[in-house]
Amino acid sequence: xxxxxxxxxxxxxxxxxxxxxxxxxxxxxxxxxxxxxxxxxxxxxxxxxxxxxxxxxxxxxxxxxxxxxxxxxxxxxxxxxxxxxxxxxxxxxxxxxxxxxxxxxxxxxxxxxxxxxxxxxxxxxxxxxxxxxxxxxxxxxxxxxxxxxxxxxxxxxxxxxxxxxxxxxxxxxxxxxxxxxxxxxxxxxxxxxxxxxxxxxxxxxxxxxxxxxxxxxxxxxxxxxxxxxxxxxxxxxxxxxxxxxxxxxxxxxxxxxxxxxxxxxxxxxxxxxxxxxxxxxxxxxxxxxxxx
Amino acid sequence: xxxxxxxxxxxxxxxxxxxxxxxxxxxxxxxxxxxxxxxxxxxxxxxxxxxxxxxxxxxxxxxxxxxxxxxxxxxxxxxxxxxxxxxxxxxxxxxxxxxxxxxxxxxxxxxxxxxxxxxxxxxxxxxxxxxxxxxxxxxxxxxxxxxxxxxxxxxxxxxxxxxxxxxxxxxxxxxxxxxxxxxxxxxxxxxxxxxxxxxxxxxxxxxxxxxxxxxxxxxxxxxxxxxxxxxxxxxxxxxxxxxxxxxxxxxxxxxxxxxxxxxxxxxxxxxxxxxxxxxxxxxxxxxxxxxxxxxx
Numbered sequence: 001x002x003x004x005x006x007x008x009x010x011x012x013x014x015x016x017x018x019x020x021x022x023x024x025x026x027x028x029x030x031x032x033x034x035x036x037x038x039x040x041x042x043x044x045x046x047x048x049x050x051x052x053x054x055x056x057x058x059x060x061x062x063x064x065x066x067x068x069x070x071x072x073x074x075x076x077x078x079x080x081x082x083x084x085x086x087x088x089x090x091x092x093x094x095x096x097x098x099x100x101x102x103x104x105x106x107x108x109x110x111x112x113x114x115x116x117x118x119x120x121x122x123x124x125x126x127x128x129x130x131x132x133x134x135x136x137x138x139x140x141x142x143x144x145x146x147x148x149x150x151x152x153x154x155x156x157x158x159x160x161x162x163x164x165x166x167x168x169x170x171x172x173x174x175x176x177x178x179x180x181x182x183x184x185x186x187x188x189x190x191x192x193x194x195x196x197x198x199x200x201x202x203x204x205x206x207x208x209x210x211x212x213x214x215x216x217x218x219x220x221x222x223x224x225x226x227x228x229x230x231x232x233x234x235x236x237x238x239x240x241x242x243x244x245x246x247x248x249x250x251x252x253x254x255x256x257x258x259x260x261x262x263x264x265x266x267x268x269x270x271x272x273x274x275x276x277x278x279x280x281x282x283x284x285x286x287x288x289x290x291x292x
Numbered sequence: 293x294x295x296x297x298x299x300x301x302x303x304x305x306x307x308x309x310x311x312x313x314x315x316x317x318x319x320x321x322x323x324x325x326x327x328x329x330x331x332x333x334x335x336x337x338x339x340x341x342x343x344x345x346x347x348x349x350x351x352x353x354x355x356x357x358x359x360x361x362x363x364x365x366x367x368x369x370x371x372x373x374x375x376x377x378x379x380x381x382x383x384x385x386x387x388x389x390x391x392x393x394x395x396x397x398x399x400x401x402x403x404x405x406x407x408x409x410x411x412x413x414x415x416x417x418x419x420x421x422x423x424x425x426x427x428x429x430x431x432x433x434x435x436x437x438x439x440x441x442x443x444x445x446x447x448x449x450x451x452x453x454x455x456x457x458x459x460x461x462x463x464x465x466x467x468x469x470x471x472x473x474x475x476x477x478x479x480x481x482x483x484x485x486x487x488x489x490x491x492x493x494x495x496x497x498x499x500x501x502x503x504x505x506x507x508x509x510x511x512x513x514x515x516x517x518x519x520x521x522x523x524x525x526x527x528x529x530x531x532x533x534x535x536x537x538x539x540x541x542x543x544x545x546x547x548x549x550x551x552x553x554x555x556x557x558x559x560x561x562x563x564x565x566x567x568x569x570x571x572x573x574x575x576x577x578x579x580x581x582x583x584x585x586x587x588x
Binding site: 007008009010011012013014015016017019020021022023024025026027028030031034044091094095097098099101102112114115116118119121122123124125126127128129130131132133134136138139140143171174193202203206224225228229231232233234235239243249252253256261264265268271272275279 | 294295298299302303305306309310312313314315316317319320323331332333334373376377378380381383384385386387388389390391392395398399401402404405406407408409410411412413414415416417419420453454456457460464489510511514515517518520521524525534537538541542549553556557560561563564568
């Protein structure tokens with residue numbers, strides 16, 4: 001007979017584990033498996049072929065230094081990843097710094113922290129389209145600039161462009177930086193700051209020698225979140241880019257609507273590999289579980 | 293320690309960040325009350341509830357209210373399952389158990405694997421299940437499968453599963469944060485007084501962690517209610533509200549879409565306010581009772 005008491009922890013974890021298994025582990029394995037399958041216009045056919053991968057990189061090496069579609073798409077995604085990562089990191093760090101070290105009472109800290117968090121619990125699509133009345137051709141920013149005499153004709157590059165995509169990314173995902181960095185900062189022993197101050201350190205020196213090194217775990221966790229989200233994004237780039245900017249996520253999405261599942265799966269596998277490489281490099285630097 | 297000037301500029305920066313965070317949402321809240329002649333941008337041409345009325349009359353062929361009801365129902369189911377499963381798993385993770393490290397890494401991966409990949413995987417899974425059922429039906433001549441069976445995909449099968457891969461990791465991470473700060477001496481005291489495992493859990497552990505469970509519920513409901521990337525390919529024939537909304541961004545070119553935005557944001561805010569109030573109340577009650585009861 002099974003000893004219930006001995007296995008109680010395992011049994012407790014079972015419902016959670018089964019959901020993760022059935023809806024994450026199995027689907028992920030299926031994606032890998034189906035990426036080697038064949039397909040025609042109405043069905044997918046079990047097989048073991050590399051055609052789907054060959055199609056993605058068809059002509060990519062031959063045409064260098066000209067970029068093929070796949071390379072250009074990945075490069076575009078990487079560009080968004082880098083810019084968004086840098087900006088969310090700087091903004092998120094400064095916001096967390098303010099919350100952690102400039103607010104005196106815990107109560108006020110909680111209130112301001114919630115103020116940053118509440119938008120996370122509202123609709124992403126709505127938060128995206130809410131930029132239209134501001135950035136559009138006749139939007140608030142353009143009309144203000146014209147009224148002030150700064151420009152004569154409205155800027156066209158503010159909406160449905162790479163600019164608006166990056167604005168939306170920052171708007172949506174800076175929180176993923178704020179929370180872990182704030183969490184790390186709250187664990188910093190305040191007497192360390194006093195000691196540094198007493199030893200004659202300037203604010204800048206306290207920042208670079210005490211706060212930044214000790215916030216490193218939070219910075220890394222936040223970075224992993226932002227990088228993976230932006231890397232696989234297809235909604236924000238779609239809506240805010242006016243469906244004009246390519247992304248890996250969008251390729252997968254389009255292939256799925258044409259029921260080309262094996263092709264989509266091959267793209268997904270390459271996307272995962274790319275993100276995994278980035279995360280792997282980062283998790284080498286921190287143990288997530290100890291940081292919560 | 294931190295120079296006064298620097299603190300001041302941080303305060304200014306923070307204020308600007310909050311403006312950046314809320315400004316756009318406020319602008320569409322205002323614009324949803326645009327007059328009948330008004331358009332998608334400022335200036336306001338009058339002030340009316342015209343666009344809300346047009347929303348209540350329905351947006352084209354799309355069944356907005358059906359989608360709204362589906363989103364709420366799915367959100368509630370996701371919320372309940374997220375709270376129960378995360379709590380159980382959180383308790384389990386306080387000890388080492390078989391495959392615990394594997395489960396932990398799988399959960400973290402579930403959070404950071406791109407949503408479109410999960411959507412694809414779940415869609416594939418159900419497609420393969422459908423094909424299997426149809427094949428079995430044809431082989432064994434099961435009449436209802438041959439005649440009526442279409443798909444196993446749906447709101448409460450593939451849609452629910454896809455959303456749980458997003459909410460459960462948040463739930464578990466919150467439980468980790470809770471139990472890392474949990475003082476086990478309350479449990480020991482309960483056990484010393486002769487409480488069994490279930491009684492210890494119900495009368496010592498649960499009251500202390502109850503406010504955090506409200507937090508898990510808040511994540512479960514709001515993240516499901518607004519979820520879109522993971523369910524996009526795995527929801528079956530009937531869409532949820534966020535999916536309809538995304539479709540509308542390209543087809544609707546009048547302030548009706550702002551009215552809809554105002555409405556769903558209002559629902560989110562009501563949910564957030566409800567959970568936060570519950571959280572504060574539970575904490576206050578916990579603070580008022582725990583110290584007295586724990587007196588020797």
